[in-house]
Amino acid sequence: MAHYTLEDLLKIMAQLRGSNGCNWDKAQTFASLAPYAIEEAHEVAEVIAEQKYHLLADELGDLLLQVVFQSQIASEQGLFSFADVVQAISEKMVRRHPHVFNEQQDLSPEQVSAQWALIKAQEPSTHKARRYLLEHVATGQPALTRAEKLQKQASKVGFDWHDPNAVIAKLREELDEVEDAIAHSPATIAEELGDLLFCVVNLARHLRVDAEQCLKLANSKFTRRFNFIEDHLQQQDKTFSQTNLIEMEQLWQLAKQAESDYGTH
Numbered sequence: 001m002a003h004y005t006l007e008d009l010l011k012i013m014a015q016l017r018g019s020n021g022c023n024w025d026k027a028q029t030f031a032s033l034a035p036y037a038i039e040e041a042h043e044v045a046e047v048i049a050e051q052k053y054h055l056l057a058d059e060l061g062d063l064l065l066q067v068v069f070q071s072q073i074a075s076e077q078g079l080f081s082f083a084d085v086v087q088a089i090s091e092k093m094v095r096r097h098p099h100v101f102n103e104q105q106d107l108s109p110e111q112v113s114a115q116w117a118l119i120k121a122q123e124p125s126t127h128k129a130r131r132y133l134l135e136h137v138a139t140g141q142p143a144l145t146r147a148e149k150l151q152k153q154a155s156k157v158g159f160d161w162h163d164p165n166a167v168i169a170k171l172r173e174e175l176d177e178v179e180d181a182i183a184h185s186p187a188t189i190a191e192e193l194g195d196l197l198f199c200v201v202n203l204a205r206h207l208r209v210d211a212e213q214c215l216k217l218a219n220s221k222f223t224r225r226f227n228f229i230e231d232h233l234q235q236q237d238k239t240f241s242q243t244n245l246i247e248m249e250q251l252w253q254l255a256k257q258a259e260s261d262y263g264t265h
Contacts, residue, residue, distance in 0.1 A: 009064075010082055013072045030073060037066040038140075049216055095119065133157065144212045147201040164206040171199045228255035 004012075016025040040063040047055045071082035096119045099105040099112070107115065130136060133156075137149045154160060161167050174196040181192040204211035229251040233243060 009068055010072075013065075013068050017072055017076065025069075028069065028073070030070060033066060033069055033073075037063070037070075040066055045216075049213070050220075095123075142212060144197075144201055144215060147198050148205050148211055151202055151205055161202075161206065164203060167199065167203045167206050171196070171203060174199045225252055225255040225259075228252075228258065 013025075016022045040059070044056070044059045044063055047053070047059050067085065068082060071080070071085055075081045094101045096116050097112075098119075099107045099115065134150055134153055137146060137153055139146070141149070151160070161170075174192070178189070178192045178196055181188045201211040204214060229248055230240075232251050232254070233239065
């Protein structure tokens with residue numbers, strides 16, 4: 001079995017993009033590859049969340065490939081190389097960790113985060129001048145993640161609640177507005193649901209839990225319990241078309257009870 005290095009990977013990508021390379025790889029652009037980078041990052045997060053660490057090296061490799069791929073395209077266009085990427089991130093890590101590489105101070109994680117933000121704010125921006133405070137929050141993030149970062153940014157200038165109970169009251173208000181939209185103005189349902197979701201993220205932020213991770217856990221729980229329903233139906237030689245909501249709800253409750261008995265939530 002061959003043993004490859006990072007240098008080998010760079011050469012493989014250059015060959016794939018070369019004149020005698022792969023037509024699919026040669027056809028790719030910065031834009032066409034962008035969704036793959038997001039997808040691979042999500043897959044890394046998924047195997048970590050599910051603690052499938054035996055798959056992590058493979059998923060990290062897929063994510064690394066996206067960096068190498070984008071860098072190869074940039075190199076072909078004379079923009080930058082993979083070495084420039086490594087140089088830029090290395091400089092940044094050293095610059096933003098003066099307590100390790102210069103001053104040798106023993107800082108708490110909270111102090112490190114505050115120092116990171118301060119140093120970042122003092123660095124010359126590589127982006128165009130921003131007119132608004134919220135322009136500092138990237139638009140390409142998952143909606144829940146971006147909602148939380150928008151709220152954090154606004155909080156920096158005092159636009160925030162200071163009590164989770166106030167957020168809960170606002171959440172109830174938003175839910176009432178959804179019900180009103182359903183009854184009287186269906187055209188505004190999507191907007192009101194968006195406000196409700198935004199408020200749920202705000203509550204999660206005030207309770208110091210990650211809304212994206214909360215939803216991922218809920219997705220996993222729903223999948224696990226629904227699979228339980230399907231398994232029990234198959235044991236009875238039944239399909240979904242041969243059951244009804246009442247029976248499925250009973251099986252759902254059994255799934256919940258089974259999880260409670262085995263300490264799974």
